[in-house]
Amino acid sequence: NAGVTQTPKFRILKIGQSMTLQCTQDMNHNYMYWYRQDPGMGLKLIYYSVGAGITDKGEVPNGYNVSRSTTEDFPLRLELAAPSQTSVYFCASSSPTIASYNEQFFGPGTRLTVL
Amino acid sequence: GENVEQHPSTLSVQEGDSAVIKCTYSDSASNYFPWYKQELGKGPQLIIDIRSNVGEKKDQRIAVTLNKTAKHFSLHITETQPEDSAVYFCAASKNDYKLSFGAGTTVTVRA
Numbered sequence: 001n002a003g004v005t006q007t008p009k010f011r012i013l014k015i016g017q018s019m020t021l022q023c024t025q026d027m028n029h030n031y032m033y034w035y036r037q038d039p040g041m042g043l044k045l046i047y048y049s050v051g052a053g054i055t056d057k058g059e060v061p062n063g064y065n066v067s068r069s070t071t072e073d074f075p076l077r078l079e080l081a082a083p084s085q086t087s088v089y090f091c092a093s094s095s096p097t098i099a100s101y102n103e104q105f106f107g108p109g110t111r112l113t114v115l
Numbered sequence: 116g117e118n119v120e121q122h123p124s125t126l127s128v129q130e131g132d133s134a135v136i137k138c139t140y141s142d143s144a145s146n147y148f149p150w151y152k153q154e155l156g157k158g159p160q161l162i163i164d165i166r167s168n169v170g171e172k173k174d175q176r177i178a179v180t181l182n183k184t185a186k187h188f189s190l191h192i193t194e195t196q197p198e199d200s201a202v203y204f205c206a207a208s209k210n211d212y213k214l215s216f217g218a219g220t221t222v223t224v225r226a
Contacts, residue, residue, distance in 0.1 A: 004158070031212050040124065042204060042216040043159070050212070058213070059116070090158050094212060102147065102212050106158030 002026050004107035006091050012113045013081040021076040021110050023091030031094045032074040033058075033104065034066065036087040043090065049074055081114045088112070117142040119207050121217025129225050134192040136220045138205035141186070145207040148181060148188045149214070153202040162203075163190070195224045 007022045025032065030051045035043040045058030049068040063085060065077040074093075078085060088111050092104040118141040128134045140148075146167035151159035165172045165179045165188065172179050176195075181188040192199055202221050206214040 040218055042119075042121075042218040044216075045213060048213065092158070096212050102208060102214070103149070103161045103164070104159075104214065106160065108156070108158050 004091055004093055004105050006107035006110050008110060010111045012115060014115060015081060015083065017081050018079050021089055023074045023107060024072050025093040026072065027093060027105065028071060029093035029095040031096060033092045034076045035090045035092065036060065037090060038087050083114050086112060086114045117145060117207055117215035119205060119215050119217045121205050121220060123220060124218065125221045127223045127225060128195050130195055130197065132195055134195055134222055136190045136203055137187060138217050139187040140207040142209055143186065144209040147208040149206050150179060150190050151204045151206065153204065159204060197224050197226060200224045
């Protein structure tokens with residue numbers, strides 16, 4: 001199992017450009033998440049999905065969009081990139097059960113810089 | 116929503132000593148408290164968790180304690196080793212899949 005994979009690892013965008021961060025998991029997890037991590041701020045939830053076709057906003061959704069057409073993939077779309085979106089983005093997945101509760105498995109992250 | 120505060124933000128310990136990280140939460144309905152470790156350049160990884168019906172849990176050199184009345188929980192690392200150097204995050208959740216994370220503690224173990 002590769003677990004959670006994210007592409008690209010690094011990206012530099014100009015203000016106003018758009019891009020899609022890719023996330024794929026091979027653990028057949030129903031739940032998937034997107035977080036952003038800023039220095040000294042911990043992880044903030046952007047969007048999450050509890051299954052294919054279902055998405056919902058987290059704490060900081062403005063400026064982002066997601067889709068979930070398959071169980072495996074959960075891409076994050078940035079429209080009109082702004083300097084405030086400079087951050088490290090993590091995708092995660094989980095399969096909550098009574099036994100394991102909600103252990104989230106994280107990808108390696110995408111470091112995005114908007115100039 | 117849930118607010119999780121974590122202290123200290125940085126912690127430097129001598130190898131072999133103990134490290135303690137403390138977190139407080141605001142929502143008394145929270146009932147699941149995981150701790151994640153993030154090594155440089157990687158995503159966070161779960162190291163231990165505790166549920167509200169348990170006061171303490173141990174796994175080798177790490178332990179977590181929970182005080183529901185005071186709404187705080189702590190991570191204890193004993194006999195620290197160089198590989199314990201990392202960023203540690205606490206989190207809280209109220210019986211669903213959404214975690215609220217603390218700001219993180221950077222732990223440095225000095226040889």
